[in-house]
Amino acid sequence: MKRVTIYDVAKEANVSLATVSRVINGSDVVKLQTKQRVDEAIKKLGYKPNAIAQGLALQKTTTIGLVIPEASFTYTGMIINGLLDVAKIYGYNIILHTITEGISDVDMIVDVVIKSRVDGAIIYTDKITEESMAMLNDYNIPIVVIGNRVSAQSICSVYVDFEKAIYELCSEYLDKGIEDIAILEDRKNENSTNDLHNGAIRAFKDKGKEFNGFISIPKEERSSYRFLKKYFVEHRHQLIVVNRDSQAMATINAARENGILIPEDMQLVCVIDTKYNSMVRPQISAFTIPSYDLGAVSMRLMTKMLQSEGVEDKEKCLNYLFTARETTY
Amino acid sequence: MKRVTIYDVAKEANVSLATVSRVINGSDVVKLQTKQRVDEAIKKLGYKPNAIAQGLALQKTTTIGLVIPEASFTYTGMIINGLLDVAKIYGYNIILHTITEGISDVDMIVDVVIKSRVDGAIIYTDKITEESMAMLNDYNIPIVVIGNRVSAQSICSVYVDFEKAIYELCSEYLDKGIEDIAILEDRKNENSTNDLHNGAIRAFKDKGKEFNGFISIPKEERSSYRFLKKYFVEHRHQLIVVNRDSQAMATINAARENGILIPEDMQLVCVIDTKYNSMVRPQISAFTIPSYDLGAVSMRLMTKMLQSEGVEDKEKCLNYLFTARETTY
């Protein structure tokens, strides 16, 4: 089926293509009668404007590039949902890019993102380096970074302050006299791990104590579970903080298999909440990240940047919420 | 920063834009010396070809549209991963569209998909109607449908035969003398539910029996869990088959809260396996769908269609695999 162009419509409606263009774009200077003729022609021919050609002519594509870590959909899913919903409202398309570890890949993304001439990019990854960011910034394309607090000329960010969250959590437990607190490394999320660690350090320091409950998982270990199963043979904690749901489950299983009762012997807090946390037994206490909002706000921010409405605040901090379930008391 | 065009590069390298174009596209007729000059200019200016303009000129975009049900990332995640990996290899971009219930939305997707002039579309949803499919087919754009067995002139499909899977499962249990088998409706996946149901019916029929263990969830119930909690007060089964991991967990929780032991009193099989099935306790027996492959194969099929290599088989059936865990014996 031959694609019907604006020209075909013009001929059918007996007007010039300029007029058709006006009708398409809702220009109000067209006489109602002509508009109707054009509308009919469009319908009859089943004409759909070629977004590519529009993109070329307008120098914008109404699509934005989304960059996420590969294979991360379980925890980025909600973010993407939020993003898509807002994108849909504003009529933006999303081009999906995943990023693998290793710098070279980042360059590839920058390459693709630039070539595809998206109007903007939303990036969610710990692994992107400052250089790549600078590169992107050079191209002067609006960027929203999710998860890290950064900003620059054309870069905004939306994040949740976990350092603060953990700070408050630790402070509270310290006040209750619970001092043997451990934080489990999440090798897949360096930055968040650092945030957690720093929050704990600060909380302990403020009470005149020193935090040294950071559990790092040796490189050679294939999974948190395998590691923890051995770890718990000799180690105990009163409270353990982990990053993702899968780590939480791994912790529960490993602890249980070593005779550690949760929450009686050890309490557990998962930082990133997902629906699975409340599906498993015991239900896992967690910080609810407003994932959906994280995506929605990012996209909203993006639209603002694109319309160069003044973006008053380039760094948006969203609030977390602690949901106590069965792994704490 | 002003975008640098092919024209700037041409001027810089002192050649015509045609030559630059040739270099970009790796045409081998360019003299090495000129090529080098052009390459230098490209590097110096930081030139990146405008994919939009290329798209216009070539009448193709090297991007394909992916259509999935909204908020489905937990179970489509792996599919998307497979898809993206193959897409990356072949240099295709992915535009992401989500589809909500309700026909009108489908038209919107068709609209967007056509307007964005993707080279092809990969669709994963139960909800798309035959009409919309026909519409898409009219536009003569290559389509790969994931999950359902359909094909047409420009439509291929990749699926897993669950009807057969359930048929075999039921047959096996019937042989063992277990006849009280139930299948739980998945309101979010009509078609799969039907497949399951049909498989069971066929299995029973082949043994000269009748299947009537279909559990449909009343419309007014907000979740499987809430429904099952009440359901299990009066009902028992020897084997229950559910579609998704979340339903499996709901079933376990609801059953347990009604004093039903799994697998002792009731065995449980989840149709769509995810990593969560092996993280929870008891670990859930499930059919492993080759999700990643589903995505990868689909994308591979798409590339074939796009290069109009003869696609010998328009309907690709992938094999499932039964993974027995702790909810069956």
Added chain:
DNA sequence: CTGAAAGCGCTAACAC
């Protein structure tokens, strides 16, 4: 209110 014409950046014949 509508039409003519000049691009947007690139590719692909077709010349030289």
Added chain:
DNA sequence: GTGTTAGCGCTTTCAG
């Protein structure tokens, strides 16, 4: 080998 030129489909001044 390389340059010239005519589109790809649409938007947008600028005239009328």
